[in-house]
Structure formats: structure tokens, C-alpha cells
Amino acid sequence: MSFLAPLTLIGLFLLALPVLIHLLVRRRARRLDFPTLRFLRETPSFRLYPRHVREPLLLALRIIALLLLITGLARPFISFNARARLTRVILIDASLSMIARGRAEAARDQARSILNKLSAGERASIIAFSSDASVLAEATVDRDQLIEALKGYEPTAGAADFSAGLAAATALLQQEATAGTAEIDIISDFQESNLTALGSELTHHTGTGARIITYAVGTQVERNAFLTDETLTRGVSGIVLSATEIISDREGQSASRRNWNLDAAQGTLPDVDWRIESNGQIIGSAKANVPDDFDGDDNFFFAFAPPRESRALLVETEGDGASLYLRAALEAATVETPDRFALGRRGELPGSAAELSTYSLVVLALHGAPRPQEISVLSEYANAGGTVWLWCARDLDTESWNALAATPEGSALPFVSLSRATANQPLSFGAMAGDAPALSSLNESALSALRATRVRAGYNVTPRENAAVLMRWSDATPAFVSASVGAGGSVLLLATGPEREASDLGLSPSLPALAYSILRAAEEPREPHSRIIGEPVFLGVQSNADVTVTDAEGHTTLTQARALAQHPRRVFREAGVYRMEFAGQSRFLAFNTPIAESARALAAPEEIVNYFKGKESAPVRSAKDWRDHAERREGVWRIFLSAAFILLVVELFVSIRRQKDATLSDRTGSPAKQG
Known part of the structure; x- marks a missing residue:
């Protein structure tokens, strides 16, 4: 049994109080009427008679009740699990560098040595860490179980992230409801590069609570x-x-x-x-x-x-004003570097994606209702790593395109739905994702020209969950979206057209700059x-x-x-x-x-000490938190207080009964029974 408020046990000295009261309080003598005392001679007596407890039952009840009351106020709790005076967390480096000759074996031997030195009742756990942490054994006093769990330690191909290891150790210690001390034993080769990179992050995972002890293993490779x-x-x-x-x-x-x-x-x-x-x-x-x-x-x-080759393909639709402006923009984008970029033109999409494999960018405007064969070719091309740049023509049938977007065949499209913008005033471009690859080559002059462009016929776009918004209209709704497809491909959609009836983009210097930026992004691999x-x-x-x-x-x-x-x-x-x-x-x-x-270099012993000096694990359970936890889990003190209350009630009834007996004895003249 342990006590949460052990200082309250000082009150046990009060157990002597009922005994003193019983010995010092004089009992009321029985009255005896006598006619006169003048014929009696006073005789002095020097003999001392010891006092006797006349009510032993009441005395016993009062002592026991007081004992239970003081014990209950001391907040006793009983734990049937062995409590360790020290909780250890053994952190073992399982990063790639531990594969070096002899390091993993040395780490196991060091961990086994720590386990063999555990005191009776001492709890320990084992965590292997690299870029993340894995608990090999939860906290236990079973040494055999810990040694068996140690056999599961094997180095992996990750980096040694000491922050991840300490965070896992902290989480484990916070689960322990022990007021004893905590210790984290780190076993590692302590590569200098890992400590240098992560040293500044250790403080983020550290606070006060557990002591950190380091064990360096292994030697530097030649x-x-x-x-x-x-x-x-x-x-x-x-x-x-x-x-x-x-x-x-x-x-x-x-x-x-x-x-x-x-x-x-x-x-x-x-x-x-x-x-x-x-x-x-x-x-x-x-x-x-x-x-x-x-x-x-x-x-x-x-x-x-x-x-892909630095080639762009423009699909021109007969009688489409958008094609004229797009061709001029793409030609302007490639004219300065003809040896790097080439522009091809076709009246319609080819019948297979294989014919598009030599192009890094395909540009076309969406008209009327979709043609499944063309969408299939574009999807296959994008899934193979190509870039598709779509424009929205004024005659676009939004209902049929929305229906296609809801089918598996239209899953490569970057939108869920399209609807015509109904603003009374011309639209303009607002916020832009300047760090997006498709816009990364635009300078401030081009961005300013793009924002100054007026759009008379635009669309409201609801992008897919995986689509990125590259530009927004001035009312913050999406205007230009992009979705990644397949092995590094992408599909871009600009929700307007370049022709004069739709917007001023065709006459803006921002359009050739935008075409050049998208063409550069298309030729660069988007997947590492x-x-x-x-x-x-x-x-x-x-x-x-x-x-x-x-x-x-x-x-x-x-x-x-x-x-x-x-x-x-x-x-x-x-x-x-x-x-x-x-x-x-x-x-x-x-x-x-x-x-x-x-890296070959291992940290010197003094460097290791400096990195971990003064750093303690993130807060383990404090004494107050642990006390609250124990009170919630153990209710033994309530039993003591309840028993004390019951005994006090019994003592009250017995005392009242004794008082009645004494009163009755005084009236009848017969002696009362003594307890």
C-alpha cells in the first residue's frame, strides 16, 4: 500500500487523544444522602490508585474510527502490479549506417547489457528508430520478454531521425503512471551528419522529465x-x-x-x-x-x-478564331529559341496517342460536345507523361462535358463541372500560383499584363479534388486549373478563349509569355x-x-x-x-x-554530449498528473473514510446507550453496568 498524501499520517499521534480523555476525565460520582458529617473524622490518605478505563468499548471504537479517518485522508492506494522505481526506454538506431560491419551486433550487445543490469521491479521498453520509430517492446518488468523482443531489431534503409525516436519515447513515458524517475538510453553510431542536421530539432521534442544517456557503438569505415x-x-x-x-x-x-x-x-x-x-x-x-x-x-x-522532345502541337479547328491567336502566341514563344522548341500544327487529333509521343505539349480548344475518341487519345497521352493545354471556346456544351467528367473516361479532365460565368462586368484574373511549374517562367511584367486582361466570356470551374488552382478570377473562383495524370503527365484547363469575342488575351503580350512558360514546364520531368x-x-x-x-x-x-x-x-x-x-x-x-x-564521419564523444546535454525528454507525467491518475484509478481511501464514518455512528449509539443506563441507575439507585 502507498499513500498520495503521506504527511497526513502524522495525525496518527492523535490516536493517544481518546486514551488520555478516558483517563483524565473524571466520572460523575453517585450521590449518597447522609444526614450530617460532624460526627465523622477527616482522615488524610496518601495512597495513589491508578485510573482504569471504565468504557473500553467506546475507547476502542473511537481509536479505530480515528485511525481509519487519518488513513483515508492520507489517500491510500493499492497496486497489484509491480511499480518500478525507474522506467527505462532503450532507443536503438536502426538507420542505414548501422548496416556497417559490426555496428548492429554492437548495438544489440549494448542493449542486452542494459537489460541484464535492470534492478528488480524496474520497467523497460525498447524502440528502434530511423526515419520513424517502431516499438519493439512495451514497458515491462519481464526481462526475458525484453531480450526476446531485442531479437526483432534489424537496421533498415532510412535515415537516423533522433527527433522521431525521442518523440516515440516521450509518448511511451506519458502512458506510464509512475512517479519514479525515467531514463532514455540512446544506442547509435551517432553519425555527425545526422546530428548536425537534426540537432536543432531536438529541443522541439525535449522538455523536462527523463534523463538521456548515450551509448556510441561502431567504428568509422575506411x-x-x-x-x-x-x-x-x-x-x-x-x-x-x-x-x-x-x-x-x-x-x-x-x-x-x-x-x-x-x-x-x-x-x-x-x-x-x-x-x-x-x-x-x-x-x-x-x-x-x-x-x-x-x-x-x-x-x-x-x-x-x-x-519528351521540346515540341508543341497545336490542333487547329477550321473557322476557329482561337486557333489564330494560339498559333501566334506559340510561334512567338518559340521564335527566340528555334533550336530548342518546335511547333507542329494539325487540323485534328491523331487517332492514337503513339503519334503524339514526340510532343511534350498538345494545345487545343474545346468546342461543342466531346468526342470520346479524342478524349481517349488525350488521356492516354497524358498518362504517358505528356502535357495537354485545354481552352474553353464560347460554343462549349457544358452539360455534355460535365457528364463526361463524371465517367471513368473523363477522369483525366481537371474539372468536375463547368458553367458559364454570368457576371454583369467583364472578368479579370486575380490571385495566381506563381510557384506552380506552368507559371514559374512568368516575370512581373507578364503577370501584370495578365491581370490587366479583360474576359467577356468565361466559365466557372469546379476543380477535381486532386487538381491545383493556378489562377483565379477576380471574384476568387478558379479560372485556370491543372491536374497531374499518370507517369508525370498533366492536363491544364483555362476557362476562357483567346479570341476577341471571349477575351483580350489574344492581343495581350501575356499570352506568348504564358505559352512559353507552359512549354518549358512541359519539357521538364514533373516526377522525380x-x-x-x-x-x-x-x-x-x-x-x-x-x-x-x-x-x-x-x-x-x-x-x-x-x-x-x-x-x-x-x-x-x-x-x-x-x-x-x-x-x-x-x-x-x-x-x-x-x-x-x-557519410563516414562519426561524432566525437564530446560532440554527442554537447548535442544531448541538458536535453530531457518531453514532459513525462508530473507528480500532480500521476496523483490525479492514481486517485481516479484507485478508490481505497473512500473505503477507509466510509468505515470511519460507520464506526463513529456506532460509537454515538453506544455512547447514548451508556448515558441512558447511567441516568436510569441514578434514579433507581442501582449501579449501572460497566463496559
Whole structure:
């Protein structure tokens, strides 16, 4: 039994009070009538007679009631689970650098040594952390269970995020209802690059409460070679993959640029393998060719849609005034760099997306009702990585286009619905997303000219959930939207036309600038050729959309889109190429190890101390919080107070009964019974 208010037990000295009262209070003597005292001689007596307790039952009731009352006010509680005087959280670094020779084994040995030294009743838990944290064992006093859980520790391909580890340790300690001390034991190789990058964030997860003790394991590797700074360009004979190979050893670092020409559907060159998948993406891996002492970062994986040629296709409709202005704008956008951009023109869309594969941008105006064949070609082209720029002509049939947008065939369209704007005054452009790729090449002069443009025939756009709003009308409703599609493709929709009857855009200097900006964005890959393990993945679909992920070994994981954005390392745990299938699409993503994990330098002991000195885990349960928790969970003190109240009531009845007996005895002249 323990007490929440132990100082109240000082009142136990009051237990002597009932005894003193019973001994010191004189009982009223029985009256005896005597005629006269003058014939009696006074005889002095010096004999002392000890006092006796005349009401032992009342005395016992009062002592027991007072004992229960004082004990109840001391807030006793009884715990049938062993309480530890110390709670430990063992944080073990499970990042990529721990794969280096001997480090993982040393980390296990250090953790096992800590567990073997646990005192009787001492609680401990184990957490492995890299870019996120995983609890291997909840807090327990069972040493065998902790040692068994330690067998589940294995380094992964993530980076060492000390903030994530400390946050997990803090959350675990806050669940512990113990007023004892807490300690966090961090076992790591303490790479200097990780501490430097995350040191400033430690304070965010720290406060007062638990003491932090660090255990450095492992030795510095002699040499490490890895690839970094990868780029993709389109060359004369194919796609050129370039990367810088870094060689780090005791003498410092050296670097060399390496290039590989991926000129076939699949192939193998020195230190690189690749192939083109059915969706048009190129996947493969490159390897550092210098022998080293650390194999965890030797391979670099990639998956990308090939960069398209810098060509734009304008689909011109006969008798359409919009085509004239669009052609002039695109020609003005390409005239200054004819060797870089080329413009093609056709009277109608080709019958297949394969004929559009040489273009990075397709521009056309939407007229009347949609033609399913054209929408199918545009969707296939965008899913393969192309960019489609749509304009809204004045004769657009909004009802039929809205109906198409609600079907799977129209899912590539960036809107849910269109409606004609009914404003009495001409519209103008308002807020713009200047950091969006399609607008990133616009300077202030072009933006000002765009805002000054008047629009007489525009549309109100309801964008899809995954669509981005690039520009808004002056009334803050969407005017220009963009949606990502497939393997790096996108579909843009501007809710007006360039002809004079619709707007002043055709005569504005902002239109060629806008065309140039969109053309530049179209030729650049919108999807990274690789990601870092632990990096969130956004697919541009609804958060509850089902996603099937398959790794290089054929292992399949069924998850949802929100899980890839919130907890990517639970799915992408190792470096490699993964196939994802969702919403009728197929896409490949490549994941590589964090560059910080490739550094050789380990922090010196004094550096480690400085990073963690004075930093304590985020607040564990305070004494007041713990007291409140114990009072809510344990109600033993209420039992003591209730018993004290009952005994006081019994004592009152017994005392009243004794008083009545004494009164009756005085009246009848017979002695009262003594307890």
C-alpha cells in the first residue's frame, strides 16, 4: 500500500487523544444522602490508585474510527502490479549506417547489457528508430520478454531521425503512471551528419522529465563510394543518365562525373541496368564502381518517364478564331529559341496517342460536345507523361462535358463541372500560383499584363479534388486549373478563349509569355526520377483510394493513398523500384537511401554530449498528473473514510446507550453496568 498524501499520517499521534480523555476525565460520582458529617473524622490518605478505563468499548471504537479517518485522508492506494522505481526506454538506431560491419551486433550487445543490469521491479521498453520509430517492446518488468523482443531489431534503409525516436519515447513515458524517475538510453553510431542536421530539432521534442544517456557503438569505415547528384537529359541518341560518384576515405573526398546513354528499350552497360516498362517509364539501377567497406548505398535506383522532345502541337479547328491567336502566341514563344522548341500544327487529333509521343505539349480548344475518341487519345497521352493545354471556346456544351467528367473516361479532365460565368462586368484574373511549374517562367511584367486582361466570356470551374488552382478570377473562383495524370503527365484547363469575342488575351503580350512558360514546364520531368526512403508519396487521387504496391521480389502490399503520404516507410522500407497500381493506373517509383547515411564521419564523444546535454525528454507525467491518475484509478481511501464514518455512528449509539443506563441507575439507585 502507498499513500498520495503521506504527511497526513502524522495525525496518527492523535490516536493517544481518546486514551488520555478516558483517563483524565473524571466520572460523575453517585450521590449518597447522609444526614450530617460532624460526627465523622477527616482522615488524610496518601495512597495513589491508578485510573482504569471504565468504557473500553467506546475507547476502542473511537481509536479505530480515528485511525481509519487519518488513513483515508492520507489517500491510500493499492497496486497489484509491480511499480518500478525507474522506467527505462532503450532507443536503438536502426538507420542505414548501422548496416556497417559490426555496428548492429554492437548495438544489440549494448542493449542486452542494459537489460541484464535492470534492478528488480524496474520497467523497460525498447524502440528502434530511423526515419520513424517502431516499438519493439512495451514497458515491462519481464526481462526475458525484453531480450526476446531485442531479437526483432534489424537496421533498415532510412535515415537516423533522433527527433522521431525521442518523440516515440516521450509518448511511451506519458502512458506510464509512475512517479519514479525515467531514463532514455540512446544506442547509435551517432553519425555527425545526422546530428548536425537534426540537432536543432531536438529541443522541439525535449522538455523536462527523463534523463538521456548515450551509448556510441561502431567504428568509422575506411572507405565509402556512392552516387549522388543524378540528372536526366535527352541526348542525340537517347536518354543520358548522369551521376557524380563520391569516394570518401581518410584522405578526404574525391568526385568524378559519370554518364550512361540509355539508347535502347533495355540494356546493360558497365555499372547500370535498365528497361522500358509497358507504361513508358524507364526503370533500372546504377552502381558505384569503386570498392569500399560499406555496401548499403552502392546502388542508385531510378524510375522515370523519358523527357519528351521540346515540341508543341497545336490542333487547329477550321473557322476557329482561337486557333489564330494560339498559333501566334506559340510561334512567338518559340521564335527566340528555334533550336530548342518546335511547333507542329494539325487540323485534328491523331487517332492514337503513339503519334503524339514526340510532343511534350498538345494545345487545343474545346468546342461543342466531346468526342470520346479524342478524349481517349488525350488521356492516354497524358498518362504517358505528356502535357495537354485545354481552352474553353464560347460554343462549349457544358452539360455534355460535365457528364463526361463524371465517367471513368473523363477522369483525366481537371474539372468536375463547368458553367458559364454570368457576371454583369467583364472578368479579370486575380490571385495566381506563381510557384506552380506552368507559371514559374512568368516575370512581373507578364503577370501584370495578365491581370490587366479583360474576359467577356468565361466559365466557372469546379476543380477535381486532386487538381491545383493556378489562377483565379477576380471574384476568387478558379479560372485556370491543372491536374497531374499518370507517369508525370498533366492536363491544364483555362476557362476562357483567346479570341476577341471571349477575351483580350489574344492581343495581350501575356499570352506568348504564358505559352512559353507552359512549354518549358512541359519539357521538364514533373516526377522525380527517385525518392528518399521515408519521403511522403502523393499520388493525386482520393486519400481512401486503394493502392497495390509490389516490390522487386514480387511481394505485394495492399494499402491506401493516405498511408503512402503519412507513413511511407511502412511500405517502402528498402531501396529499390516499386510498382504501384491505383485508379486504373500503373506507375513505378524508385527509392534510394538518404545521402546523410553515406557519410563516414562519426561524432566525437564530446560532440554527442554537447548535442544531448541538458536535453530531457518531453514532459513525462508530473507528480500532480500521476496523483490525479492514481486517485481516479484507485478508490481505497473512500473505503477507509466510509468505515470511519460507520464506526463513529456506532460509537454515538453506544455512547447514548451508556448515558441512558447511567441516568436510569441514578434514579433507581442501582449501579449501572460497566463496559
